[in-house]
Structure formats: C-alpha cells, structure tokens
Amino acid sequence: xxxxxxxxxxxxxxxxxxxxxxxxxxxxxxxxxxxxxxxxxxxxxxxxxxxxxxxxxxxxxxxxxxxxxxxxxxxxxxxxxxxxxxxxxxxxxxxxxxxxxxxxxxxxxxxxxxxxxxxxxxxxxxxxxxxxxxxxxxxxxxxxxxxxxxxxxxxxxxxxxxxxxxxxxxxxxxxxxxxxxxxxxxxxxxxxxxxxxxxxxxxxxxxxxxxxxxxxxxxxxxxxxxxxxxxxxxxxxxxxxxxxxxxxxxxxxxxxxxxxxxxxxxxxxxxxxxxxxxxxxxxxxxxxxxxxxxxxxxxxxxxxxxxxxxxxxxxxxxxxxxxxxxxxxxxxxxxxxxxxxxxxxxx
Ligand SMILES: [Zn+2]
Numbered sequence: 001x002x003x004x005x006x007x008x009x010x011x012x013x014x015x016x017x018x019x020x021x022x023x024x025x026x027x028x029x030x031x032x033x034x035x036x037x038x039x040x041x042x043x044x045x046x047x048x049x050x051x052x053x054x055x056x057x058x059x060x061x062x063x064x065x066x067x068x069x070x071x072x073x074x075x076x077x078x079x080x081x082x083x084x085x086x087x088x089x090x091x092x093x094x095x096x097x098x099x100x101x102x103x104x105x106x107x108x109x110x111x112x113x114x115x116x117x118x119x120x121x122x123x124x125x126x127x128x129x130x131x132x133x134x135x136x137x138x139x140x141x142x143x144x145x146x147x148x149x150x151x152x153x154x155x156x157x158x159x160x161x162x163x164x165x166x167x168x169x170x171x172x173x174x175x176x177x178x179x180x181x182x183x184x185x186x187x188x189x190x191x192x193x194x195x196x197x198x199x200x201x202x203x204x205x206x207x208x209x210x211x212x213x214x215x216x217x218x219x220x221x222x223x224x225x226x227x228x229x230x231x232x233x234x235x236x237x238x239x240x241x242x243x244x245x246x247x248x249x250x251x252x253x254x255x256x257x258x259x260x261x262x263x264x265x266x267x268x269x270x271x272x273x274x275x276x277x278x279x280x281x282x283x284x285x286x287x288x289x290x291x292x293x294x295x296x297x298x299x300x301x302x303x304x305x306x307x308x309x310x311x312x313x314x315x316x317x318x319x320x321x322x323x324x325x326x327x328x329x330x331x332x333x334x335x336x337x338x339x340x341x342x343x344x345x346x347x
Contacts, residue, residue, distance in 0.1 A: 009345060010299070010313055010338045011062035013278065015216055015256055016074060016135045016183065017318030018052045018067030019327050028321050030223060031073050045070050046123055053127055055328055060335035063131045063179065063312070068320065070120040074183055075137040075145045076104075077116075082164065084110035084150070091147035096189045099225035106148045106157065112164045118171045125176035134177045136165055138184035138215065139201040140193065155197050162204035173211045180206070181214040181256065188217055191242040199246045206251060214254035214278065215247070218317040219262060222285030230262075230285075237263040244271035254278055258316040260298045261286065269305035277306045280316035281337060282330045287322065289329035295337020300344075308345050313338040 024044050025032040036044040052067030071077035079085055089105040121134055137145075139158040151157045169180050182202060187194050206213045217240065220226035233239075240257065247255060248271060256278035258264065269277060281298040282290055299313055313334055319327040 008062055009308060010311055010342050011131075012313045012334050012338050013061060013063035013133055014056070014065060014067070014319065014331070015218065015278070015280065015284075015315045015317050016065065016068055016181075017320035018055065018069070019320060019322055019324040020069060021048050021051060021324075024048045024069070025072070028323060030221060030321060031076070034072065045120075049120070049124060050127060053124065056331065057128070057130075059328060059331035060339075061331060063133050064124075064128060065133050065135065066120060066124050068135065068318065070117065074135060074318070075142055078137050078168075079104065079142060079146065081114070081116040082110050082112055084108045085146065089149075093147050096144055096186055096220075098189075098229050101145075103146050106146055106150045108150055110157070110160050110164065112167055115171050116168055118168075118175050121172050121175040121177055131178040132176065133179040133181055133214070134172055135181045135183055135216070136168060136172075136205075138182040138186070139165060139205060140186040140190065140198045141184050144186045144190075154193065158197065158201045159204065162201040165205040166207055166209075169205060169209055173209055177211055179212045179214055179254065180209065181216050181254075182206075183216045185216075185218050185220055187215070187243050188219060188239040191239075194243045195246055199243065199250050203251050212253045212276075213251070214256050214276075215252050216256035216278070216317075217243070218256075218258045218280070221317055221321055222283075223321060227285055233263065235263055236265055238265065238268065240264060240268045241271065244268060248272045248275060254312065256280070256314060259302060260290065260294070260316060262316065266301045267305060269302060273305065274310075276310040276312060277302065278312040278314035279306065281313050282315040282334050284315055284317045284319050284322065284330075287326050289326060290333045290337070292333055292336035292340055295333050296340040296344075299337060299341045303341070313341075 048069035139161040254276040258280040261283035279302040
C-alpha cells in the first residue's frame with residue numbers, strides 16, 4: 001500500500017528489544033525496574049537509546065529502532081499511559097494460557113489522554129536518517145495482559161485498544177516512523193478469536209496509516225515459561241497456519257515471524273505469499289551466537305517461499321533478557337548472514 005522504507009535487498013532489523021545498560025535497569029530481566037528517577041531517568045533513557053542505536057549501526061542493521069530502551073515492558077508501559085486502568089488494583093491472571101502474572105485491572109472506559117512514545121520517536125528520528133521501526137503492543141496481546149472488570153468482553157476491550165493504538169500510530173507516523181509494528185504473540189494462542197475479531201482489530205489499529213505496518217507473531221522471549229511451553233508443542237509447530245490465510249488477505253504489509261531453531265515448518269510461509277516477511281533468523285532463547293552461515297541457511301530456506309525483494313532478515317523476538325555481548329554478537333551474525341545471501345542473489 002506504500003513505498004518501501006528500505007531499498008536495499010534483504011534489509012536487516014530486530015524484532016524489538018535490546019538489552020539495557022546495567023545503570024538503567026537490572027540486566028537480563030523482564031519487567032526490570034528503572035534505577036533512575038524523574039529527569040535523570042529521562043536523560044538515562046535517551047543515553048541508552050543512543051547506545052542501542054549505535055550498536056545497531058555498528059553491527060550493520062539497516063532498519064533501526066530504540067531497542068525498547070524507553071520502556072520497562074512492551075505491553076505494560078503502553079497501558080500505564082492510559083486512563084481507565086488501575087495499576088494498584090491487581091489480579092493474577094494466566095497470560096497466553098501459559099503462566100500466571102499479577103496484572104492491573106480495567107476499572108472504567110479506556111482512553112489515551114496524551115501521546116505515549118511520540119517524544120521518544122522524535123528523539124530517535126533526530127539521531128539517524130536510517131529507516132525507523134517502532135513497536136506497539138497489539139490489541140489482543142494487550143487484553144491478555146490485564147484483568148477486565150469493566151467491559152467484561154475481550155472483544156469489546158480489544159476494539160477500544162485498537163482505536164487508541166490508531167491514535168498513537170498516526171502520531172508516530174507524523175513524527176517520522178517508517179514502519180509501525182504491532183506485537184501480537186497472542187495470535188499464536190487464541191486462534192478462534194484471531195479469526196473472529198483479532199485481525200479485524202489490528203486492521204482498525206492501522207486504519208489511515210501511510211507508513212508501512214507490521215505484525216510480529218512469535219513464540220515469546222527466551223524465558224522459562226515460554227521454553228517449557230515450546231516443549232509441549234510437539235515436533236511441528238503449526239500455529240501460524242491458523243492465522244496466516246486471513247493475514248494474507250489483510251492490509252498489514254509485513255509479517256514478522258520466528259523461524260530459526262523453531263519447529264515451524266518453513267513451507268507455512270507459502271500461506272502468506274505476497275506479503276513482506278521479517279524472517280526470524282536469530283534464536284533469542286539461546287545464548288549461543290549463530291554463525292553467519294546458519295543465518296544464511298535460514299534465509300535460503302525462507303527464500304523458497306518469500307520473494308527476495310520481500311524478505312527482511314530479523315531476530316525471532318526481542319533480546320532484552322540476553323547479556324549485551326551476546327546480543328551484539330547475534331546482530332553481527334544477522335548482518336553477516338544476510339550479506340552472504342545478498343551476494344548469492346546478485347551473482
Ligand atoms: Zn516476540
């Protein structure tokens with residue numbers, strides 16, 4: 001629907017988060033509390049963003065992001081900025097049918113009183129002329145990270161969030177974002193809801209946008225609850241098969257997937273033929289750094305089902321829980337692996 005953000009063949013990017021420096025938040029931890037406060041925190045986040053950007057640039061990443069240095073968690077930080085959600089009133093719920101977490105409660109109509117990430121995007125935009133990708137949580141993943149005491153309907157709440165996300169996305173676009181990505185790991189779990197209203201809500205969230213749009217569907221961070229869950233999925237992970245036909249028909253431009261070291265049958269990509277695909281070629285659940293050749297092999301497999309001009313090498317998911325030197329090594333491997341395949345395609 002739009003002009004591509006990146007002209008280079010096989011432009012690399014990350015799915016989202018990068019490790020935070022230890023002076024900003026406890027490393028290798030999700031939901032890690034900030035170590036700074038007030039103005040120091042604002043300055044600290046900006047410094048961390050500069051470092052995350054520099055690491056991406058030095059490792060040859062083409063489409064850059066803030067590495068999620070500006071948020072504590074990919075879902076909760078966005079929700080914290082909305083009214084109608086009480087963070088003091090907490091309930092324990094089961095997240096993605098997988099693990100229990102204490103979450104805030106929806107106590108009234110949800111709304112966005114002010115922009116959430118617009119200042120952060122403007123700051124990142126000032127630092128680079130490279131294409132920028134910015135991640136927001138998807139509506140279905142948002143409702144799965146809350147206890148709803150007001151709407152008492154997952155679908156109704158998701159539509160409300162879709163409207164709010166659309167307001168934010170339009171302002172992010174105006175601030176200079178080239179690709180807006182919605183993180184929807186819940187699409188791998190609630191298949192009936194995905195097809196009944198999940199994808200429709202996502203399309204509501206991107207309504208009227210002129211920049212490119214992506215949806216990231218993964219098997220989660222490399223935390224124990226997720227790796228234990230993966231062990232129960234058997235030898236073939238066919239979850240993507242459930243949502244792909246409708247996603248192929250949707251207005252979403254790019255689909256971001258977990259491919260390397262996963263049990264996803266790569267031929268499922270045929271179901272989204274025609275879409276751009278961010279192919280996860282880096283395993284975020286392992287501290288072993290991939291070799292460039294391993295990355296290249298994953299990309300070659302994907303090329304059987306994705307046209308070369310639509311293939312975006314990427315990580316499987318965010319790298320926030322990894323040690324910094326490991327994440328950096330993985331970014332280098334991603335770039336080097338993409339370069340091997342670029343040369344093969346051009347020779
Ligand atoms: Zn992910």
